[in-house]
Amino acid sequence: MAxxxxxxxxxxxxxxxxxRWDALARVATPFVKWDWLDSLERSGCVDEATGWLPHHLVAEKGSDLVGACPMYLKLHSMGEFVFDYEWAEAAHRSGIQYYPKLLVGVPFTPVTGHRFLTAAGEDRAALIQLMGQALAKIATDNKVSSVHVNFCLADEREALSAVGFLPRNGIQYHWQNRAFDSFDDYLASFRSERRNKIKRERRAVAERGITIHAYEGAELTREHLRTMFRLYKVHVDRLYYGRQYLTAEFFDELHKRFADHLCVMLASRQGKFIAGTFNVRDRRALYGRYWGCFEEHPFLHFNVCYYSAIEHSIQLGLERFEAGAGGSFKQLRGLEPEHTTSMHYIVDGKFRRAVERFLDQEREMIRRKREMQLAQSQLKSHREEP
Known part of the structure; x- marks a missing residue:
């Protein structure tokens, strides 16, 4: 093949x-579609000034595009959600220049999906290995410390492991649709104490005159997305560690050419929008991405971010809702811990061996953590009575 x-x-x-690009992304999440990636570039979210320099890899057989991966030369580790700051510090102490590095993934998006796009009819595993070997050689030849493939699929992990990449596991919290017919049906899946607490949290928001509505498709306007940008920015500005990765122009670009994949949840009170979440969806899943509020009310965050998203997912018949990175409190709302995977190629041999030892220990810790959390699930087991 080579x-x-x-x-x-x-x-x-x-x-x-x-x-040509989207022909490869036919079964991938919306985040690796051409319009999403181009919107990030056109709006200034990814460029030299932000420390994300596009270096997309493409594989061609004659005039046919048979493989590709979204890739960036990174000047820092921000906006990745697979945290390697300690690796960078250890490299510095060892006299190794950690940045720049290469990242295969979607900027600011901790969503598992295809990182290596391959054409139908091609040997996918062989193509992934070929591109993985090429990335390792590019890093070695150009004195780049490492290559990182974040939130990748199981078959990508297997193929990259065969060419020297090291696996790293993480945990996210996902809601799975157990063929629920309604939100009440979903509530019935909880143990009684937690079910009653969720009902109280929903009631507390309703009693304050707050309503929540999902805007998508033809109902979603440019003004809705501009409101969502303001909410996003307010939230980022409140956090001492907050960083604004996205621009108003990015939201405008998405409205023009990506609206079919967007779902904005907006909470209203007394005729004004007070909170909202920005979500992306396809035919199988809803992906929660950004939250913000102009007013703070008890349980508003849980209702807008989780309960309304789950209720909407049930109405649409979606398989799952992914709520993004972090937040073990999500398990109290019926989102269960799932493994995520990233793959890492370290050029320096000595440093690679140190990272490998760390990852061996970390994977075991992550495995035990997930087992412990599953044992503490708020959902009834299949053996329990209603």
Whole structure:
């Protein structure tokens, strides 16, 4: 295969025709679609000034595009949600320049999905290995410390492991649709104490005259998305560690060409929007991304971010709702811990061995943590009586 495939780096997604890229992303999440990636670039969210330099890898067989991966030359580790700050510090102490590094993934998006896009009919595992080997060589030849593939699929983990990448596990909290017919049906899946607490949390918001509505499709306007941007910015500005990754122009771009994949939950009180979440969806899942509020009310966050999203997912018949990174409190709302995977290629041999030892220990810790959390699940087991 290697003799038939040519590989090259493109410095902007617009250098690849939209139709050609999206033909590879036919079954992938919306986050690796051409319009999403191009919107990030056009709006200034990813560029040299932000420390995200597009270096997308494409694989061609003659005139056919048979493989690709969204990739960035990174000047820092912000906005990745797979935290390697300690690796950077350890590298510095060892006299190794950690930045720049290469990252295969979607900026600011901790959502598992295809990181290596491959054409139908091609040997996917062989293509992933070929591109993985090419990335390792690019890093070695250009004195780049490492290559990181974040939130990748199981088959990508297997293929990359065979060419020297190291696996790292994490935990996220996902809601799974157990063929629920309604929100009440979902509530019935909880143990009684937690079920009653959720009912009280929902009632407390309703008693304050707050309503929550999902805006999507033709109902979603540019003004809705501009409101969501303001909510996002207010939330980021409140956090001492907050960083604004997205621009108002990005939200405008998405409304123009990505609205079919968007779902904005907005909470209203006395005729004014007071809170909201920005979500992305496809035919199988809803992905929660950004939250913000102009007013603070008890349980508002849980209602807008989780309960309304789950209720909407049930109405649409979606398989799951992914609530993003962090937050073990999500388990109290019926989202259960799931493993995530990233893969890492470290060029320096001595440093690689140190990272490998760390990852061996961390994976075991993550495994035990997930087992402990599953044992503390608020959901009734299948063996329990209603």
């Amino acid at each position: 003799n038939q495939i040519s590989l090259r780096i493109v410095r902007k997604i617009a250098d690849v025709a939209r139709e």
